Amino acid sequence: MLSAAIFIPIVASVVLALLPRRGASGPAGERRLQLIATAIAAIPLLLIAVAWLRFGSTGRFEQVEALDWIPTLGIGYRVGVDGLSLPLAAMTALVFVVSIAFPVDLKGRPIAYFALMLFLEGVSIGLFLALDLFLFFVFWDVSLVAMYFLIGAWGHGDAQRSALKFFLYTFAGSLPLLLAILGLYLVTEPRTFDMAQIIRQQPLAGGGLYAVLVFAGFFIGFAIKTPLVPFHTWLPPAHVDAPGPASAILAGVLLKMGTYGFVRILMAMMPDTWAQFALPIGILAVISIVYGALVALAQTNLKRLIAYTSVNHMGYVILGLAVAGTAITGQEAARAIALTGATVEMVAHGLITGGLFLTSGAMLARGGTYEMDQYGGLLTRARSLTGITAVLAFASLGLPGLAGFVAEVQVFVGTLAIYPGLAAIALFGIIITAALFLRMLQKLFLGALPERWKRFPDLSRVEAAALGVLVFFVILIGVAPAWLLNVVDSFAGPFVGRP
Amino acid sequence: MSAIVLPLLPVLGAGLLIALRGRPRALGPVAVAVLAATVAVGVWAALTEPSAALRWSPAIELRLAVEGFGRVMVVLVPLIATPIVAYAAATETDGRPRLLALMVAFVGAMLVLVAAADFLTLLIAWELVGALSWALIGHGWRDPENGRSATRAFLTTRLGDLGLYVAAGATFAASGSFAFGAIGGVGSPAREMIAAGVLLAAAAKSAQVPFAPWLFAAMAGPTPVSALLHSATLVASGAYLLIRLEPSLATVSWFLPAVALVGIVTAISGGIVATLQTHAKRALAASTSAQYGLMFAAVGAGFPAAAGAQLVAHAAFKSLLFLGAGVAIHARGTADIGRLRLGRAVPRIALLSAVGALALAAVPPLGGAWSKEQVLAGAMDASGWFGAAVLVAGFLSALYAARYQVLAYGRAAEGPGTDDPNPIRRPGRVETGSMAALATLTLALSLLWMPGAGRIVEEAAGGRLPESAPWEIVATLAVLAAAFGVAWWLHHSGRLLRLGLRPAVQAAAGNWLGLPVAVSMLVERPVIVLSGWLRVIDERVIDAGVRRAAWVASVISGLFSRRVELSIDGLVHLVGAVTLSSAAGSRLADDAGVDAAVEATGRGIGLLGHQSRRLQTGQSHQYFVILGAGLAVMAAVLAIYR
Secondary structure, eight states: OHHHHHHHHHHHHHHHHHSOGGGGOHHHHHHHHHHHHHHHHHHHHHHHHHHHHHOOOOSSOEEEEEEEEEGGGTEEEEEEEOTTHHHHHHHHHHHHHHHHHSOOOOTTOHHHHHHHHHHHHHHHHHHHHBOBHHHHHHHHHHHHHHHHHHHHHHOOSSHHHHHHHHHHHHHHHHHHHHHHHHHHHHHOSSOOOBHHHHHHHOTTTTOHHHHHHHHHHHHHHHHHHTTOTTSOTTHHHHHHHSOHHHHHHIIIIIHHHHHHHIIIIIIHHOHHHHHHTHHHHHHHHHHHHHHHHHHHHTOOBHHHHHHHHHHHHHHHHHHHHHHHTSOOTTOHHHHHHHHHHHHHHHHHHHHHHHHHHHHHHHHHHHHSOOBGGGOOOGGGTOHHHHHHHHHHHHHHTTOTTSHHHHHHHHHHHHHHHHOHHHHHHHHHHHHHHHHHHHHHHHHHHSSOOOGGGTTOOOOOHHHHHHHHHHHHHHHHHHHOOHHHHHHHHHHHHHHTTOO | OOTTHHHHHHHHHHHHHHHTTTOHHHHHHHHHHHHHHHHHHHHHHHHHOOEEEEEEETTEEEEEEOOTTHHHHHHHHHHHHHHHHHHHHHHOOTTHHHHHHHHHHHHHHHHHHHHBOBHHHHHHHHHHHHHHHHHHHTOSTTSHHHHHHHHHHHHHHHHHHHHHHHHHHHHHHHHSSOBGGGGGGOOTTHHHHHHHHHHHHHHHHTTOTTTTTHHHHHTTSOHHHHHHHHTTSTTHHHHHHHHHHHHHHTTSTTHHHHHHHHHHHHHHHHHHHHHHOOBHHHHHHHHHHHHHHHHHHHHHTTOHHHHHHHHHHHHHHHHHHHHHHHHHHHHHTOOBGGGOOOTTTOHHHHHHHHHHHHHHHTOTTSHHHHHHHHHHHHHHHHOHHHHHHHHHHHHHHHHHHHHHHHHHHOOOOOSGGGGOOSOOOOOOHHHHHHHHHHHHHHHHGGGGGSTTHHHHHHHHHSSOOOOOOHHHHHHHHHHHHHHHHHHHHHHHTTOTTTTTOOHHHHHHHHTGGGHHHHHIIIIIHHHHHHHHHHHHHIIIIIHHHHHHHHHHHHHHHHHHOHHHHHHHHHHHHHHHHHHHHHHHHSTTOOOHHHHHHHHHHHHHHHHHHHHTOSOOOOSOHHHHHHHHHHHHHHHHHHHHTO
16 A cells, blocks of 8 residues: 555656657647646555555554565565654655646656656655665665756756756765664664664664764764755755756655654664754754744845745754754653644645745746746736735744644744743744745735736646645644644654653 | 634634625625624623633644633624724725725634633734734735835734743643643743743733834724724734733732833833824824833733723724724825814814814723723822823823824814815715714713722723722823813914924934834844845855865765775766766756866765775675666666656
């Protein structure tokens, strides 16, 4: 079942790549192909929805599927879900369906585009479901390659350079990650890459220099991907030059691979070392929050602005994780709420920022630029675009009733209990993000409509429907999140040892 | 029925108004009907005290409960909103469906706020009310200045919202729950954090010093919006919260003195600003800050019931005054108070406005006089100096109330307003009717002077009222007479508008005594400048630093295992090669700089790999070579298919 969610899109991408090109030529052919690709992309979403219904909230890995792969090295094909990976896999599948359905300039290579997108979908879902470190790393690295081609071949502006920068930076991050995986593997007894076993074994429970070095390898690998300040500079150029849907996936899904790794591997397998460094990690997170927000405030380019707010939001995630990973007893409720908040932030950010990047793609397709000063008064012409962007912007600045608030308030509440000082500083992040998003709305949609946009078209029906799906979930999570929070809590509660 | 009906009715009503946007005639009646029904539900809720709960997670439950002073608010909010929305439906033609829907939805959010029984529910409603007011203030969005004003108002109040985040977090950390009921069991220092957070949130929302200037920005909204925000809703939420939580937080030693200080400073400075202002709506806005300052003073003195009475009285007369200002501004096409003078043109409106002005000035037997009397008695109870300060604030409010009424609706021939050649736009029946309804409510509050009314107020607001000494009433009347005397003297010496000041001085001082300028210079500009600097640093310094950090990281990891490093090394070269070949194949690729960068980076990592070839660990390298090869094949396949 879970394996099908991973391999159906991968196999479909291979089949698609072998198709003759004739069927996909011309606008009609491209539309037909997009429809087929969207339908295929929806299959994993359905399968994960079924897995959600069957999910038992046991606090352990469920629905595990395992096969021996390289048994002499303890490498296996193992996938399964818990309250952390299930929401992330579901969000991933949803963002992919929406992104694949979203109209984009295919540059005459529709088959390769949809094949890559489907391939990346399978790989991304696989990464979140993988229960084997080796398998995790395979998916991790392969996702980079797929994203590299998506940015390089379908991007605009200086796409080649940005794609390369993205690839080299994140690939440089996967080197220490690989070394850390091996470092961890070498101290397991018996030697294994099985995540569940390593979590049970706690091979580096004693701490020491070796543990710190392994920790550092993981940390740098995940921090680059997340990204945490100061490892974030690959992100803005990659976003600016990537096509809208690829940006949505990069921000919505690929960044979560970093934050997911922090929880699944670092916190679960090396909790003592995490607790030892919780305060410095928390400080780094607060720097990301405030710094990301301030630099975003200074941007004039719509996509760079959204990219820097991602740095800010990932700061909230890491702050929640830092708090959750402190070994302070007696504060389990606060740590659990921080971990739940951080996990929900991963999901919420995927939906919200994914949506914002899709709307900015729609802006580019209509206006040809991301420079916000070039627009203005678009509310007159584009009501759905304005409405959807406004809801997503308010969600991103953490307005209650929308998904971002549910995440951020839990992170803040948890942090106030453990590190009140850090929470007080981090809170200013939500003022700055409010300022920059309101300014963005003002510049794009309010004021007088410039003469050149008198014929600015509103969202097409397909675009509005795709974004509408994201907005629906952003509101649903914002108003009645019990279905999500209960699943996440089934992971977060036991994780921090809440009685 | 559960308490959820209370906010749900207006929210569904807002949806209905959006659905009816094609039928402009139906909008007004539907909006008024929805709010009238909400008043009925509010009365029912005040009598039956319903509650409702929504569980979010095992740790979080949101709860609504109509109790305490909330019972008064659930009636007051829709009751005041109904005539205001009727007025808006009759006067605002631009984007009417959106405006009415937002106003009705705003009432829904406000009802959640006054029924919230825990900090998280309160925070949700608190921020929603703020966001909706952003949309209301920026209603005339084609003028970019309105959008900027809306943003400034939202950011200021959101700064206060941070206080509620702190209060919610501190309550949860100490008790594992967000409920107001849990505050009682919270010890120090968590209780002090809660108190500080509540004070910050309340002061920002109720436009107290130093946050007060956001109310001037809020004047960018249409007049009915100002009437709604200033009377029983947005601005009232701060004072409401203090009334509601005073019993739980009074034990924090500095809390009540701090509330009292903020309140009295705002009451006096706001009074001065209102007296100086020449913009009709801004004069009323400064008076709003000052009047809420008196409520803060009453809470600070330990008499939340007196503050509650003042809140209700103020809601009635301030909404009346704002609608009157709207009629005047509409009639003359300017908000310059020196150019209004509409007494002869619209005598009935002038009379209705006078009711509001007399209540603002606290002339007995109006309700506003009774509540101000209670505030004074409460302050006297705390200390004589405090009482004297409240008397000064009372003098100022009588002075600016008289000045506003005479300038806006007076008949005398002072100033240029009288010979204005433009024809006067007269108000219609709905405008007059809305004002008459609010004037009736203002007059009805005179019943507060009846014996036994105090007991009802104590029961409704919780807590007791202060003992009022007879000489206090005499003092109040003397102050009132003095204020009217000064106003009369200014009027007859022709200085009522300019107060004998130079226009530049008056304008500078009238702009909240320079507070907005100070905030702009000390907060806004530094943040903008800092963010600009950080942007430059980010692009020029950190971007370079990352490369160095990555090198350091690979040196460290090189020490771990050079075999692995070797195969990775090969992988880097492979990917580099694939990149180069695909780039060469692509029509886009001619960027020698980028290609050179790949090679340079590849070489750099390769060198590191070679240097650290001494350590030998692991035996898995062949699998990584296979992995690398697999990657390369896959990349090649995809490159071909581009």
